[in-house]
Amino acid sequence: MSRWEGIDEFVAVAECGQFTAAAERLGLSSSQVSRQIARLEERLQTRLFYRSTRRVALTEAGTTFLQHCQRLQDGREEALRAMGDLSSEPKGLLRMTCAVAYGERFIVPLVTDFMIQHSQLRVEIELSNRPLDLLHEGLDLAIRLGRLQDSRLVASRLAPRQMYLCAAPTYLERYGRPHSLSELARHNCLIGSSDLWNFQANGSDASLRVKGNWRCNSGQAVLEAALRGLGLCQLPDYYVLEHLRSGALVSLLESQQPPDTAVWALYPQQRHLSPKVRQLVDYLKMGLAERNEYRT
Numbered sequence: 473m474s475r476w477e478g479i480d481e482f483v484a485v486a487e488c489g490q491f492t493a494a495a496e497r498l499g500l501s502s503s504q505v506s507r508q509i510a511r512l513e514e515r516l517q518t519r520l521f522y523r524s525t526r527r528v529a530l531t532e533a534g535t536t537f538l539q540h541c542q543r544l545q546d547g548r549e550e551a552l553r554a555m556g557d558l559s560s561e562p563k564g565l566l567r568m569t570c571a572v573a574y575g576e577r578f579i580v581p582l583v584t585d586f587m588i589q590h591s592q593l594r595v596e597i598e599l600s601n602r603p604l605d606l607l608h609e610g611l612d613l614a615i616r617l618g619r620l621q622d623s624r625l626v627a628s629r630l631a632p633r634q635m636y637l638c639a640a641p642t643y644l645e646r647y648g649r650p651h652s653l654s655e656l657a658r659h660n661c662l663i664g665s666s667d668l669w670n671f672q673a674n675g676s677d678a679s680l681r682v683k684g685n686w687r688c689n690s691g692q693a694v695l696e697a698a699l700r701g702l703g704l705c706q707l708p709d710y711y712v713l714e715h716l717r718s719g720a721l722v723s724l725l726e727s728q729q730p731p732d733t734a735v736w737a738l739y740p741q742q743r744h745l746s747p748k749v750r751q752l753v754d755y756l757k758m759g760l761a762e763r764n765e766y767r768t
Contacts, residue, residue, distance in 0.1 A: 477508065477511065478515075479544065482509055482541060483538065484497050484498055485505065485528060486534065489527050490526075491505050491506055509521070516537075518537075519534075520533060560747040561592055562586075562751050563590070563593055563748065564748060565596065566748050567595075567596045567609075567611045568583075568613040569597070569606075569609075569614045570614070571599070571601050572599045573711075574735070575597065575599040578759075578763065579597075579756065582755065583597065583756075585755075590751075601665065601689060606625060607740055612739060612740075612748075612749050614737075614738045614739070615737060615738075615756075616736045617708070617734075618633065618733045619733055620736060625739065627736045627737070628738075628739075628757070629736060630735045630736060630737050631757070632732045632733075632735075633708055633709065633710075633733045633734050634729070634732050634733075635730050636716070636723055636729065637671075637705075637729070638706075638716065638721040638722055639698060639701075639703065640720065643698075643702070643703060644722060646701070649724060650704070650724060650725060653680055653725070656669075659704050661703055662698055662705045663686065663688075664688065664689060664690070664694045664705075664706075669681075670730040671728045671730055672730050672731060678728075684704075685703075691708070694707060694711075695715075698721060737753045
């Protein structure tokens, strides 16, 4: 005898308040439902209902048991829906956001490739360096870089992200190479969206507020200024790796490089992720992994 036997009948009777109504809901006879409930009570050695000629009422044990059984039913349905979604075609509107430069260079091309494969999907992408509120803006998905703060959202790690401190050889020839964090105070630092730069000192995270005569909230603009020898910069790997390989930039204070952060997919908390969001997140993860393998 299955340990699940009688569960559906029990929940139906508890929710309908009558054996007849529960039987109609389940497509069974009243006698079948009654037998299953009796067998369930016998297995549990507990009375679940007070019975009268017109209605039934839950006992204290029945009330407790109902809460657990409803969660079991919900979990079962969730599992069945999840398996069905594995073969479901992504369709409908998906609204998402990402930072401008990273979105243009990496995310938008991958989303475009994904849409070519799924013609029933529509996507609206808002590229913004301002972190948008997914719940307030009605967004399905956000791609965020670095450390996360919004605990209301579910996060899935898409790819690693490493920050580099670097400068052009022409700058280092004029002003010398820094050998410690304290020496950064005498260097011109090219400031992007934040003047607080992150490092690792004595095995712990360290933050340093830097100064300089140039500031712009565009990573690409910071990169161009660094390449022209205007100062030091701290930028993510996807801006600087090709220039470090070519020698156009030089990596500095590598022993104090901050730990890897990440590229994240964030979506609102919900019990079951829609096929369009889940499959796109999986596709982005795969595409970014291939890029990381290529760059190394």
